[in-house]
Amino acid sequence: MANIWVIFKRELASYFMTPIAYVFIVIFVFLSGIFAFYMGNFFARGQADLEPFFGFHPWLYLFLIPALAMRLWAEERKTGTIELLLTLPISIPQAVVAKYLAAWVFSGIALAFTFPIWWTVNFLGDPDNGVIVASYVGSMLMAGAFLAIGACVSSLTKNQVIAFVITAVVCLIFVLSGYPLVLDFFSGWAPQFLVETISSFSFLSHFNAIAKGVIDLRDFVYFVSLIAFWLFANAVLIELKKAD
Amino acid sequence: MGPVAAATARDTFDDRPEGQAGRYSEWLRARRDLKKRYQSLYCALRERCDIAEHGGAKRRRRSTDLRCWITRCACTGIPGENENVEPKVEIRHLSKRFGQITAVDDVSFCVGRGEVLGFLGPNGAGKSTTMKMITGFLAPDSGSVIVGGDDIALAPVAVKARIGYLPEGAPLYADMTPLAFLNFVAEIRGFRGEAKRARIEQTVQRVNLEEVLNQPIATLSKGFKRRVGLAQAIFHDPEVLILDEPTDGLDPNQKHEVRALIRSMAQAKVIILSTHILEEVEAVCTRAIIIARGKVVCDSTPAELEARSRLHNAITLAVKGDGAHEAAQSLRDLSGVEAVEALGHIDGIARYQIYPKAGELLAATVSQVARERGWEIVQLTVERGRLDEVFRAVTTGESASSEGGM
Ligand SMILES: Nc1ncnc2c1ncn2[C@@H]1O[C@H](COP(=O)(O)OP(=O)(O)OP(=O)(O)O)[C@@H](O)[C@H]1O
Ligand SMILES: [Mg+2]
Numbered sequence: 001m002a003n004i005w006v007i008f009k010r011e012l013a014s015y016f017m018t019p020i021a022y023v024f025i026v027i028f029v030f031l032s033g034i035f036a037f038y039m040g041n042f043f044a045r046g047q048a049d050l051e052p053f054f055g056f057h058p059w060l061y062l063f064l065i066p067a068l069a070m071r072l073w074a075e076e077r078k079t080g081t082i083e084l085l086l087t088l089p090i091s092i093p094q095a096v097v098a099k100y101l102a103a104w105v106f107s108g109i110a111l112a113f114t115f116p117i118w119w120t121v122n123f124l125g126d127p128d129n130g131v132i133v134a135s136y137v138g139s140m141l142m143a144g145a146f147l148a149i150g151a152c153v154s155s156l157t158k159n160q161v162i163a164f165v166i167t168a169v170v171c172l173i174f175v176l177s178g179y180p181l182v183l184d185f186f187s188g189w190a191p192q193f194l195v196e197t198i199s200s201f202s203f204l205s206h207f208n209a210i211a212k213g214v215i216d217l218r219d220f221v222y223f224v225s226l227i228a229f230w231l232f233a234n235a236v237l238i239e240l241k242k243a244d
Numbered sequence: 245m246g247p248v249a250a251a252t253a254r255d256t257f258d259d260r261p262e263g264q265a266g267r268y269s270e271w272l273r274a275r276r277d278l279k280k281r282y283q284s285l286y287c288a289l290r291e292r293c294d295i296a297e298h299g300g301a302k303r304r305r306r307s308t309d310l311r312c313w314i315t316r317c318a319c320t321g322i323p324g325e326n327e328n329v330e331p332k333v334e335i336r337h338l339s340k341r342f343g344q345i346t347a348v349d350d351v352s353f354c355v356g357r358g359e360v361l362g363f364l365g366p367n368g369a370g371k372s373t374t375m376k377m378i379t380g381f382l383a384p385d386s387g388s389v390i391v392g393g394d395d396i397a398l399a400p401v402a403v404k405a406r407i408g409y410l411p412e413g414a415p416l417y418a419d420m421t422p423l424a425f426l427n428f429v430a431e432i433r434g435f436r437g438e439a440k441r442a443r444i445e446q447t448v449q450r451v452n453l454e455e456v457l458n459q460p461i462a463t464l465s466k467g468f469k470r471r472v473g474l475a476q477a478i479f480h481d482p483e484v485l486i487l488d489e490p491t492d493g494l495d496p497n498q499k500h501e502v503r504a505l506i507r508s509m510a511q512a513k514v515i516i517l518s519t520h521i522l523e524e525v526e527a528v529c530t531r532a533i534i535i536a537r538g539k540v541v542c543d544s545t546p547a548e549l550e551a552r553s554r555l556h557n558a559i560t561l562a563v564k565g566d567g568a569h570e571a572a573q574s575l576r577d578l579s580g581v582e583a584v585e586a587l588g589h590i591d592g593i594a595r596y597q598i599y600p601k602a603g604e605l606l607a608a609t610v611s612q613v614a615r616e617r618g619w620e621i622v623q624l625t626v627e628r629g630r631l632d633e634v635f636r637a638v639t640t641g642e643s644a645s646s647e648g649g650m
Contacts, residue, residue: 006431010417017419017460080415084476087379088432089405243382 003090004098011102021106024068028110031060036117050127053117054135054211058175058203061146066167068107069150070160072099073238077158086242096235100151107143111136131213138210141223142203146171148230155237177202332356333378333484333514338387339538340373347373349538350387355531357483360510362529362546363518366639370538371518372412375488378516379409391484405433408482410490412518414473418462422453422472425461426479433480443479450505451475452498466493474502478509485509487517491524503528522631525549536639546631552638553629559598559606560587562623563614571619572596578613580604593622 015021035056076082085095121127150167157163176182177198187195199205206219333355340348348370355361363371376382378389380396380403389396389403396403417425426447430440448454451471456464461472470493477485490506491499506515506528519525525532526546534542534549542549550556563571571594575584580601587595600606607626614621 002434003432006428009431010420010428013424014417014419079418080411080413081417083376083381083411084409084415084417087381087404087407087409087411088429089401090432091401243376 003094004101007085007090007095007098008102008105011099012105015102015106020068020071024064024106025110025113028060028064029113031064032056032114033117035060050117050121050132050135051211053114054139057139058142058207061143062171062175063168065107065143065146066150066164066171068103069147069167070154070163072103072151073155073234074157074160074163078160082242086238092239092242093235096151096231096238100148100231100234103147103151104140104144107147108140111139111143128213131211134213134215135211137215138207138219141210141220142207145174145203145223145226145230148227148234149174152230152234152237155234156241171203174201175203177204179204332390332392333516334390335374335378336388336390338374338377338384338389340370340377340382340385346538348377348384351535351538351540352387353533353540353543355514355516357514358511359531360506360515360517360529362525362532363516363535364520364522364525364532364635365518365535369535369639371535372488374535375409375486375516375518376411379407379486380404381411405480406482407484407486408477408480409485410473410477410487412488414470416461416469416472416476419460421458421460422448422464422468422475423457425472426475429476429479435480447475447479450478452501467495467498470494471498474505478505483513485513485515485517487515489519490517491519491521499524522635525631534635534638542638549631549634550629553627553631553634554599555597555627555633556629557600557605558627559600559610560595560623560625560627561598561610561614561621562593562595563619563621564593565617565619567617567619571617574613574617575610578606578609580606580609595623 015024032053036050036053073082076085086092118132121132122129146167149170150163153167153170154160154163156166179202183195183199186198200222206222209216209219335351335353338348338351339346351370351374353361363374365371373382377384378391378396380389380400383397391403392406394403417428420428423444426444427440430444435443448457451474453468453471453475456468461469464472470490474487474490477487485506487506491502494502503524506517509515510528510530517524517529529546532542532544532546532549533540561575572584572586575581575596575598581604582599582601584599585597587597589595598606598610605626607624611621611624614624
C-alpha cells in the first residue's frame with residue numbers, strides 16, 4: 001500500500017512537471033464547454049440540466065483519454081526507466097495500480113475543472129443536482145474504463161503513437177457497440193440476445209443509464225469489472241514482456 | 245566463510261589435501277565435524293519435511309519452499325550453524341535466448357561478500373542481459389539466481405530490496421529533479437522523515453550532486469545523469485550492488501572518485517560491475533569474469549589474467565653502445581629466453597622485447613649480459629602483462645599464453 005502511494009505521488013506530480021497537465025485540462029474544459037453550448041444547444045433547450053454536457057463525454061474521452069494513457073508504460077519502455085522501476089522492491093501489480101490511479105485521479109482533476117458549467121446551470125435554473133452528481137460519477141467511471149484500456153495497450157509498445165491509435169480504436173468499439181446505428185445493423189439479422197450482449201458491453205448504454213440519475217449496481221459492476229480486467233491484463237503483459 | 249561458502253560438509257572432507265589423509269587424529273576430527281554438520285542439516289531437513297508432508301493444500305508451495313531452502317543451505321550454510329549468513333550472489337546455469345540469439349548460455353558463478361567482480365566481454369557478449377536477470381528485470385529461460393539466500397523467482401521483492409542496481413545507460417525520469425527523484429527512491433526504499441532527509445544528504449555528498457540538485461534531470465550532462473543513477477543504486481546501502489558500466493561518461497576525476505567509492509564500499513558488499521575499461525578491473529576488482537558469446541570464458545583474479553598475457557614478466561630493454569644493434573642473437577641464446585623481438589632502433593638506441601620461458605625471471609640475467617657486453621642500459625622494465633591482450637585472446641578464441649586459454 002505504501003509503495004502504491006509513493007509511485008502514485010510521483011506519477012501524479014510528473015503530470016504537472018510537464019505541460020501535459022495544463023494542455024490536457026485546458027483542452028478538456030474548453031472542448032466540453034464548446035460541445036455543450038454550441039453543439040448541444042445548452043441554452044436553446046431551455047432546460048436546467050447538464051445532459052448535453054455529459055452527452056458528449058464519451059466522444060471527448062475517445063481521443064483525450066488515449067492521449068493521457070498512451071504514455072503510461074510506452075514512455076517507461078522508450079526511456080528505459082521501466083528497468084529502474086521494476087527493479088525497485090515493488091511488485092508489478094503495485095506499479096500497475098499506482099500508475100493507473102494517478103492517471104485516473106488526474107482525469108478526475110480535469111473533470112473537476114468543469115465545475116463552472118454546473119455553477120452556471122444552478123445560477124440559471126433549478127437543476128436536479130442528484131442527477132448531475134450521478135452523471136459526474138458515471139463520467140469518472142467511464143474515464144476509468146477508457147484509461148484501463150489505454151494503460152493495457154500502452155504496456156504493449158514503446159511507441160506512444162501506436163498506443164494512442166490502438167487505444168482509440170478499442171475504445172471506439174466499446175462506445176459504438178451501444179450506438180443505435182450499430183445495434184440496428186445487428187438487430188436486422190442477429191438474435192435478440194446477441195444484440196443485447198453487444199449493447200451490454202457498450203460504454204454508452206451504461207453511462208447513459210447512470211447519467212439518468214440512477215447508479216444501478218449493474219452499471220457500477222460493469223465499469224469496475226471492466227477496469228479490473230484490463231488492469232489485470234496490463235499486469236500480466238508487463239510481467240511477460242517487461243524487457244522487450 | 246570465504247567466497248566459496250557453498251562448501252557443504254562433503255566438500256570440507258574432500259578438500260583435505262591428499263598428503264594429510266594419513267594423519268589419523270585429523271581425520272577423526274574431520275569426521276566428528278562432519279557428523280555434527282550432517283546432524284543439524286538432518287534435523288533442519290526433518291523439520292521442513294514434516295511441514296511439507298502435512299501441508300495439505302499448500303503442499304505444492306511447501307515443496308517449492310523446501311527446494312528453495314535446500315538450495316539456500318548449500319549456498320549459505322545450514323541455518324543455526326552459521327548465524328550471520330553472508331550476503332552472496334549465486335548464479336546457476338543461467339540461460340537466456342532472444343529469438344535465434346542465445347544471449348546468455350549456461351552461466352554459473354558465485355560471488356561472496358568483499359568481492360568486487362568485474363564483468364568483461366565484447367559488445368553483445370551478454371553482460372547486461374546477465375545483470376538484468378540478476379536484478380530480476382528479465383526472467384531467465386532456465387537457471388536460477390539466488391541473492392542472500394533467496395531465489396529471485398520465488399521472492400522477487402525481498403531480493404530486490406537487497407540489491408542496488410545501475411542499469412546500462414542509467415535511465416532516469418527526465419522530468420524530475422535529482423532531489424525529487426532521490427526522494428522518490430528513498431520512499432520506495434522505506435525511508436521516511438528525518439532518516440530520509442539525512443540519507444539523501446549523505447548520498448548526494450557521496451556522488452557530488454550538490455550543484456545540480458534542483459535542475460531537471462533532462463538538462464543534466466551525461467556525467468551528472470550517471471551520478472544520479474549511481475546515487476539511486478547506493479542509496480539504501482544495499483548488500484548487493486550491481487553496476488552496469490558505472491564509469492561510462494564520467495570525466496577522469498569522477499572516474500577516480502567512483503572507483504574510490506566502490507573500493508570503500510567493497511568490504512561489506514557484493515559488488516558486480518561491468519566495464520569496457522580494463523584499467524578499471526585492475527583498479528577496483530578482486531575478480532574478473534570474461535564472457536564472450538554468452539559463455540563464461542575466464543574466471544580469475546586480475547593478476548592471474550595478467551599472468552596469462554604473453555607479455556607477463558617479459559622485459560623491455562633499450563640499450564646503446566657497440567654491437568647493441570645485433571644484441572638480439574646473444575639475448576636469444578640466454579637460457580630462459582623464449583623469444584626476442586627487435587622493436588627497432590632510433591638515435592643509436594636499440595629496443596628489444598624479451599619473452600621468458602614459463603616461470604623464468606630474466607631481469608638479472610639480461611642486465612648482467614648487457615654489462616658484460618658493455619652496452620649502456622637506457623631502459624629495462626619488467627612487464628606485468630597486458631589485460632587488453634589477454635582479453636582479445638580469450639574473447640576471440642586465440643590462446644593467450646604458452647599454456648593456452650582456459
Ligand atoms: N530485448 C532484446 N531483444 C533481442 N535481443 C536482445 C535483447 N536484449 C539483448 N539482446 C541481444 O542479446 C545479446 C547480448 O546483449 P547484452 O546487452 O547483454 O550485451 P552486453 O554484453 O551488455 O554488450 P555491451 O558491452 O555492448 O553493453 C546481444 O546480441 C543483443 O543483441
Ligand atoms: Mg551492456
